[in-house]
Amino acid sequence: MATTATPPGLVDLVIDGKPVRVPAGTSVFDAARMNGVTIPTLCHLQNETPVGVCRLCLVEAGGRVLSAACVRPVDPGMKVVTNSDKVLSARKTVLELLMSDHPTPCARQQHSGDCELETQAHAAGIKQARFAKRSVARGRDESSLAIAVDHDACILCDRCIRGCDEIKNNFVLGRMGKGYSAGIAFDLNSPMGESTCISCGECMVSCPTGALTNRGVVGTAIAKTTDAQVFDAEELLQIPVFKGVSGTFLELNTGAIVKRKFRAGELICKEGDFGSTAFYILEGRAQVSISTPIAHVKTDGGAKGFFKKLTSSLVSRTEDKRDEERRDRTIPIDASVDLNYGSPVAELGAGDLFGEMTCMNFYPRSATVRAVSDVVAYEMLRNVLDIMLKNKSFRAQIDANYRRRALENHLRGVPMFADLAPDFIEHLKESVELQRFSPGQMITRQGDPADCFYLVRIGFVKISENYPGGELVLAYLSRGDYFGEIGLLGGGVRTATCTALDHVEVVRISGDDFRQMIERFPTVRAGLAAVAEERQQANQQRMQMLQTVPIDQFLSQGLMEAQSLLVLDLENCTRCDACVNACADAHDGVTRLVRDGLRFDQYLVATSCRQCRDPLCMVGCPVGSIRRRNSLEVIIEDWCIGCGLCARNCPYGNINLHPFEVIVDDPEHAGRKKAAIKQKATSCDLCTHLKEPSCVYACPHDAAHRVDPKTFFSEMLGQGSTK
Amino acid sequence: MIFDDLRAIQLRHGFLPKAELESLSARTQMPLYQIHSVASFYPHFHLVVPPKAEVRVCVDMSCHLNGAPELRADLERRFAGAPAEAVQIRDVSCLGRCDLAPAVAINDQIFTEVTADRAEQIARSALRGDTVHEEHPHVPRVACASDPYVDGTGVGEKYGVFRALTHTKDFAGVLALLKESELRGMGGAGFPTSMKWDLVRREPATPKYVVCNADESEPGTIKDRFIMTHLPHLLIEGMAIAGIVSGAKIGILYIRHEYHLQEEILGEELRRCYQMGLLGKNILNSGLDFDLQIFVSPGGYICGEETALIEAIEGHRAEPRNKPPFPVAEGLFHKPTVLNNVETFVNVPQILARGVEWFKSQGQGGSRGWKFVGVSGQVVNPGVFEVPMGTTMREVLFTHAGGIRGGRTLKAFAPSGPSSGYLPASMVDVRLDFKALADAGSMLGSGAIVVCDDTTCMLDMALNAVRFYRNESCGKCVPCRVGSQKMTDLLVRWTQGGLTEPQYRADLALLDELSAAMGLASICGLGQIVPAPIQSVLKHFRAEVDAHVLQGKCPSGICFSPAVRAGEANRVGIRP
16 A cells, blocks of 8 residues: 555555555544554544543654644654553553542442443553542532532543533533633533533433433332333434433433323322322323312301310302402413313323423322323423423423413413403413523522513422511412512512522513503503502511511511411410310311420410411422412412322421312212312411400410410510510 | 623622623623633632632742742731631732742732731731732833844834835745744744744635734743833834734734733833834735734633633633644634744844844854843842853853852752753753753753752752642643642652652652653643653752652751641632
């Protein structure tokens, strides 16, 4: 070959004594590879632009120093040596340097035994690196649901960076810092799970070590049930919604997604159940409904004997109109549709996703889903759902579905928007923005300029205000709730801070659209103004209250905002528990009072709902049926499905579940009815139907008092005593 | 430009708040990661709120020899217990004030010949909320022997060579003269200048660029600061000549950000040139264009590496490129680029004005031309001196710099900062010449002569140098990023003594392996040169190293003092 003249466009060179001919512009690495000479590397991947940073592919190429073969183009007549002692020894030192800081065995080596660094080091005969180990750990990042990051295992080969930026064009990953402290970072060095990362998995697939690895499947192994059909990554990649996801990544998650078939009439999931999966309907139709009676718990009844006994019963709204009842016409559930209050049934079809909240945040199922026709659906665990939700093509589909089908209901579900004209809704369908927020991310900040209005689509948003004594949580908003109107209607400044509590999605309506809306639809303006007015008045009252009694302790104990407290004067109390028994007697044997709680001076504040500063009970309610009134009182709406999450969440044990016997459709026999127990959450109702709360009435020692905390504590603190 | 945006944000907020970077990203369509990746690379940018008084003591070579460790320790004592958001005392890499050591940067303003009292006073005023300002005492222009336009030489008015050249357009003649003069790059590598310019001239790609590397950051290097102060016109003329000769229409003068005064002087000279029509479009009606602008470095020694410098101008992390291709073919924005040091450009009008014969006749012992050297460390009269090339080191140190301070004796000297390694006093008759110094196992480099007297511990100086490289490594390639840290770890262990002989032998072998790998495998000169200081110390001062390692004794009484130890922890780990 060397004797003939080199044809144009080709280059003759010698690699390890062997003459080779390759196209001009070929790298030495490729020239060697094409001619059967393997050069080791860590940072080079065939599908990524070479960067020449790991310095493992070093060869002698005639220069003063060694060249990285991956970035060195061939020159005519070049003599390349890939295996001299000089080359081998430099390579070995490079490996030893990397190994001295490597957590051996790293996550990749542990999982699959294919850490490229450890494999190469082993092949080079490095058993124990002789250099000092890294003294300060670079740390781990567990914030992503799909990918685990171990910065200590990172060798800065830039493969993930090129995968993210060059191959997938997601532009999330880069190098940060300089020198020995350099590392990889997501966005502005955010935790991976809070970054704009879409979990496509490319970085993890590109990583040669255990720095970026697949997180183990969380939750139950859904693959184990008999009817589930596990299928491989190849098949998944055929489905449009998985476009853009790395195949290897899906392979690693085999078993976290299964295909299921449901016969017509079969139950897919049941309201109130706990679960960890979401469903994506491929074909067929399913009915989504709430089967728990839509009614609230009413306690009344005449005297039965000497002690006044009360009975609780389920009473619908029409029979028992409550003060401040929310006039909602829809019930928000964990699906792409909302249910109508009057007839809580809707239908889901192909392309619909449901169970997202249950899957992402482990909330109970919000509704019952039953197959209408034969249904084929994917059931998936959190890591797969996360991958899908962050995938561009899937998001595009879900967002389009939402705009097309749910946005209108969603808007009209807010009573004051009921009058919006269809053409305006059509306009909004195009112009609204759908935004996602990660747990803890701030959506609006108190004091910032207000430029848009938000509707909660998924998740919980914490609304809080800064007070002299600290932060006060005004509300936890869930699906169907809205915020941001006060700032737009008022001074153009945000009056509260809104933070995503979990995986939140909101519909963002721009300030311009909002202004147009309230101009065109006076009823909307009036409705919003009234609500804003109410909210602001309540705010002012709180402010005054907090200014007159600036007591941190009360604030932190959540007592000041209570409408009414049961206090036990421990100087008089003999611990006879007559109050507790009386409460149980008054409420069908279920006490709503526990004689335990915070102590202040000689007073014990018994546990009965104290309308906390941070009402944790509201977090997670799958149907948004527990909420705060503007007066801050916590109330339970009548579409409570009795899942019991609020009862578990209440740190004071003030929410109880009250069982009721009801007649429901028999799932086994279509068309037949059967008796079933349905539960409803209840909290202290102050025995509003009696002259005096039964606990106070029952106390034989004059130790129990229902007090207005404002007066009670101001007097006590002001004068040192209430006596 | 990203750096302008980041500087504007930092000027407004004192640091780079997340929200501002997010809106910058939205405005410029630059991904967040890219903004962060750049901002976190340069120490100039604060990603968190900086303390009210950020005191940064220069700890490299000359300052190290002039009491910086003690100063730092003293300041730490004085501000002990002060909250981190009020005062932070940290190290900083060479500030380029080696002749006025020790130097301290307080809130990015540089103060020289600082005592602990003065530093404390300035820091306290910063704590009170005052804005601190560095002082620029008036420096009279020094007449340099090599300036062809110095009064009385009769060569003519300033920029005479350039004016004539725009008229004659004899660019081939310029290249021929430069070739005959054998002018070589003065930044350290010594590449023939005429060849570089000719290569760029022959490149078909346009636009072409001329870039001046005025980012001297090697400890001890202060000559470019002097040249830019006293001969700004020669620098601009040299760059303009390079521009019209190579066919570049844009020149960029890349200056280190610690040189506020020189930036002003050059800016003023540039304005004058534009007023005179010497720069801009259609220069002196010749039909030639050349625009020249100043680019202020976002900071870091690595920016002095030519391809890292190019990356910085492009708004990236200053990470050196793999070569080839070289800047002459693919430089700034991947276009042909003439990239030279300040002194190289300054030499060009000298040669063209006075002729090759004059240039040849100026050197001593067969060398050519003049050389600016910075002398710092433990000498009576530190500063920059203009000496004929080929002058002996003895003459530079003892005649120009006034000899060793305090009547002490010379122990060692670095001919050009840490990169040249240390030579013992016995070699003081070496000539300042490319070849002579290379033969001595060192290099002419950038003429950053650092002088150590007989109280100096050479192992300590080697460790000081390796730490400097470790701190300034860009982190792109493994040998330099990890190797510089491991070499630091190894030398720290040596200064602590207490090794057995077999352990020491194993360490020495490991050091040699590491040195070879770093020298052969690193992408750029920084990584390749890291082993030089310790290798030179092992070569010339082996007994001193042995005493530390095997007997736990520092013959100079330096290494086991707490002042020298201070600060190691602060320099490792993620920079806030």
